[in-house]
Amino acid sequence: MLEIQNLTKSFGPFKALNNLSLSVNDGELFGFVGANGAGKTTTMKICVGLERADSGSIIIDGTEALDPKGRSSLRGKVGYVPDFFGVYADLTASEYLHFFAGAYNIWGRDADILSDNLLELVNLSDKANEQVDSLSRGMKQKLCVARALVQNPKILFLDEPASGLDPKARHELKEILRNLSSMGKTIIISSHILPELIEMCSSIGIINHGEMKFNGSIEDALALSAGGEFIEITFSGDPGRALSLIKECPFVTGAELTSKGIRVTANADDAEYTALLKKLIVNDIPVATFSKNHENVEDIFLNIMEGGSTNAENNA
Amino acid sequence: MQKIMLKNPVFLKDISIKAKRSRMAVSLFVINVLASLVAIFILFISNAGMVSMDPMDLQAFTWIFDGFIIVECAFVCLMVPSETGPSIANERERQTLDVLLTTKMSHFDIILGKYLSSVAYTLLLLVSLLPFLSVVLIYGSISFIQLVGVMLAVIETVMYLSAFGILYSTLVKKSSRASASALAVVFLLVFGTIFLCLIIHLIAAAANSGNYYNGRIFKANIFNTGDFSFFLLYFNPATTVFDVLDKIVGFDIFSDNYHGMAGIIAETSSVLTPDNFFVKHWAPVGFVVQIITAFYMLKLSAAKLAGNTRRVKLGKKNNN
Numbered sequence: 360m361l362e363i364q365n366l367t368k369s370f371g372p373f374k375a376l377n378n379l380s381l382s383v384n385d386g387e388l389f390g391f392v393g394a395n396g397a398g399k400t401t402t403m404k405i406c407v408g409l410e411r412a413d414s415g416s417i418i419i420d421g422t423e424a425l426d427p428k429g430r431s432s433l434r435g436k437v438g439y440v441p442d443f444f445g446v447y448a449d450l451t452a453s454e455y456l457h458f459f460a461g462a463y464n465i466w467g468r469d470a471d472i473l474s475d476n477l478l479e480l481v482n483l484s485d486k487a488n489e490q491v492d493s494l495s496r497g498m499k500q501k502l503c504v505a506r507a508l509v510q511n512p513k514i515l516f517l518d519e520p521a522s523g524l525d526p527k528a529r530h531e532l533k534e535i536l537r538n539l540s541s542m543g544k545t546i547i548i549s550s551h552i553l554p555e556l557i558e559m560c561s562s563i564g565i566i567n568h569g570e571m572k573f574n575g576s577i578e579d580a581l582a583l584s585a586g587g588e589f590i591e592i593t594f595s596g597d598p599g600r601a602l603s604l605i606k607e608c609p610f611v612t613g614a615e616l617t618s619k620g621i622r623v624t625a626n627a628d629d630a631e632y633t634a635l636l637k638k639l640i641v642n643d644i645p646v647a648t649f650s651k652n653h654e655n656v657e658d659i660f661l662n663i664m665e666g667g668s669t670n671a672e673n674n675a
Numbered sequence: 676m677q678k679i680m681l682k683n684p685v686f687l688k689d690i691s692i693k694a695k696r697s698r699m700a701v702s703l704f705v706i707n708v709l710a711s712l713v714a715i716f717i718l719f720i721s722n723a724g725m726v727s728m729d730p731m732d733l734q735a736f737t738w739i740f741d742g743f744i745i746v747e748c749a750f751v752c753l754m755v756p757s758e759t760g761p762s763i764a765n766e767r768e769r770q771t772l773d774v775l776l777t778t779k780m781s782h783f784d785i786i787l788g789k790y791l792s793s794v795a796y797t798l799l800l801l802v803s804l805l806p807f808l809s810v811v812l813i814y815g816s817i818s819f820i821q822l823v824g825v826m827l828a829v830i831e832t833v834m835y836l837s838a839f840g841i842l843y844s845t846l847v848k849k850s851s852r853a854s855a856s857a858l859a860v861v862f863l864l865v866f867g868t869i870f871l872c873l874i875i876h877l878i879a880a881a882a883n884s885g886n887y888y889n890g891r892i893f894k895a896n897i898f899n900t901g902d903f904s905f906f907l908l909y910f911n912p913a914t915t916v917f918d919v920l921d922k923i924v925g926f927d928i929f930s931d932n933y934h935g936m937a938g939i940i941a942e943t944s945s946v947l948t949p950d951n952f953f954v955k956h957w958a959p960v961g962f963v964v965q966i967i968t969a970f971y972m973l974k975l976s977a978a979k980l981a982g983n984t985r986r987v988k989l990g991k992k993n994n995n
Contacts, residue, residue: 407777441773445769445773460684462684
């Protein structure tokens, strides 16, 4: 559905996108992750025709989006929710959708039906005649999603849609997006919070400084954390020589003091971990807890961002 | 035109929003109160004449009408920039422009919708003043046809100046700055063109110092190219309104034989004659020039709106 190849964009001396390539399959819910300023919004803006690229290619549903003719034909196929609400405070929710229906040449009874259906889809039917200004932040965001669906697009670009929403509104938004995904729409959703996307996306792309660091399934992303297994040991008293004892073990690859105790990384099996624990106890080290942990998704995100092994590089 | 307006969502949305806001009601109220005071003053003067049994001076009523139109034009010059300046800039500030640009509407349609809603709003205020303008009709000093003729000139002025306001709204990001820039352009068109015309004449006269020192700076007989700077005034809406007003209603202040711009040119130019086609038909030619200019300004605005999204090098491989 979406194929980006070697996309490059500079703002003066600043290179916002550097040979960025990614692909999203039909009907996929794709999470686009990156720190603030990584290039997510620029990529999305280029995809929807709001920004021009310096070079590269974007194929959406078989059409070159960077070609003016192609862009024009894609206007009915692409929906966009920017990272701000972009609503007219003086209109009612229904008038707002009618306005955008008119922008897609949908008028009269058709526009009425469309507006009602979209408001129902985003659970705002009871707010149809309320001023947009009086809606909560979450409701405004849902209205924006409804607006992006006016032309029944095949692909939706949502730029940080959950930003600033309370947990309830986030949950409702996620449900709407899952619902849209089940309707066969391809959804590209950006965020700088990976856990938020991992819950609902089938694949993710991680971008840093305008370069694609990872592009693949959630499972592949989590697999990258295999080497991120570690042992966390806490103590009920002075750990004494614990750190040197741990480092003596041949299977230990790293050990460091943390605020809680000692964090150990090792290429070991359960028997070797048992041996390590025995060694500490035999040496009168007051071990309180000894637990095997995995890095959390935030750590995975940071590792990939900081240049760990990347799927994008492997694919290249 | 009706189809263009009723099928333009931007126009319909803007008109709907403007109608909901209290600003429109307040503007209508203030303008009509001021116009009422003027109308009451006119009626007071005319009644005073009747009480004293003096014959009514109908010429005085035409002067009042002229004054009313001049005030109305001054109002247009102030109103149009404040109305059109924020139109696109507001969308940008409200961050709704990006969303609008991703729809199927062409950039020109967006601009046209903004332009038509601004023109319609200003015209609504002007139409509300028609009853007051019509006070002079009571005494028969001007006819209904004269009134319509002058109003058409004012409407054309609104359409012309609004196009500049829309252009500046696309060029300048902040709505307040866009309004200020549009106001500056209106002043440049009204006063700047006259000033420029004078400067060119002075330079032309200075090139012939004999003519310069004898004081007839506008009658440079040898170096007369300065006279053609008069055509710059086609871009000045004040000249077309003046031409219409003087020809239809009459000021009778420049020439006994010629009215409108032809009268002024008869007084000041040695090359252009009042019977020259372009001088004689100053208002119609001026209207054509101004409407073409307005159309070009709107096209330019649409191009500016599209400016950020046009040039792309397709499929170019980057080997950096």
